[in-house]
Amino acid sequence: MTYQVNEIFSSLQGEGPAIGMPATFVRLSGCNLRCSYCDTRHESGRPLELDEILDLAAPGPGRVVITGGEPMLAGGGLVDLAGALAKAGKIVDIETNGTIAPPAGLASLVGNYVISPKLSNSGVPPEERLLAPGLPPGPLKFAVDSVDDLEEAAEVAARHPGREVFIMPLGTEPLAAVRKMAALRGPVQERGWRLLPRLHVLLGVR
Numbered sequence: 001m002t003y004q005v006n007e008i009f010s011s012l013q014g015e016g017p018a019i020g021m022p023a024t025f026v027r028l029s030g031c032n033l034r035c036s037y038c039d040t041r042h043e044s045g046r047p048l049e050l051d052e053i054l055d056l057a058a059p060g061p062g063r064v065v066i067t068g069g070e071p072m073l074a075g076g077g078l079v080d081l082a083g084a085l086a087k088a089g090k091i092v093d094i095e096t097n098g099t100i101a102p103p104a105g106l107a108s109l110v111g112n113y114v115i116s117p118k119l120s121n122s123g124v125p126p127e128e129r130l131l132a133p134g135l136p137p138g139p140l141k142f143a144v145d146s147v148d149d150l151e152e153a154a155e156v157a158a159r160h161p162g163r164e165v166f167i168m169p170l171g172t173e174p175l176a177a178v179r180k181m182a183a184l185r186g187p188v189q190e191r192g193w194r195l196l197p198r199l200h201v202l203l204g205v206r
């Protein structure tokens, strides 16, 4: 199968449960949403065969993050990709906006299944950002602009009980991100959630 791949690169995971871990990112092209703050140029890409992706990921870290765009748009091809990477000895994490149900057979191949529900701060209409039913276990990772966004995040989390909640500051400017985190610290702590940076933003790396 051919995949439309936006980029493949190795860095550290800047977000979510594997924050700080070395990882290779396989960013698939295309997304079903249009978030106002999107900082990935996910529309562009080049066609790559499965074996070419494996070859590019092989020398990198033992963790591979399949992201996008929205990786669920690859459908059953995502199962083949995750399965081949797992067979090659990689830990496979998935980052998704959660609006598309995963193809059958994917969940058992994945280490961290990280869902990033979009809030109204994304500018995406509510009906387009509803989480799909039957998502595998995994945390909800919210990008928030201010304390005002937390109530909406709480409403989403309440509809999907039993999932850990991560809060991270929106933005690509390090100092502003730290200031937002300082303002969020108390309210996030009170709710028993985890406050995390976007480490790559703070460090100025990809």
Ligand code: SF4
Binding pocket: 031, 032, 033, 034, 035, 037, 038, 039, 040, 042, 068, 069, 070, 097
């Ligand atoms: S879901 Fe992610 S990749 Fe898609 S537009 Fe929103 S921020 Fe960008």
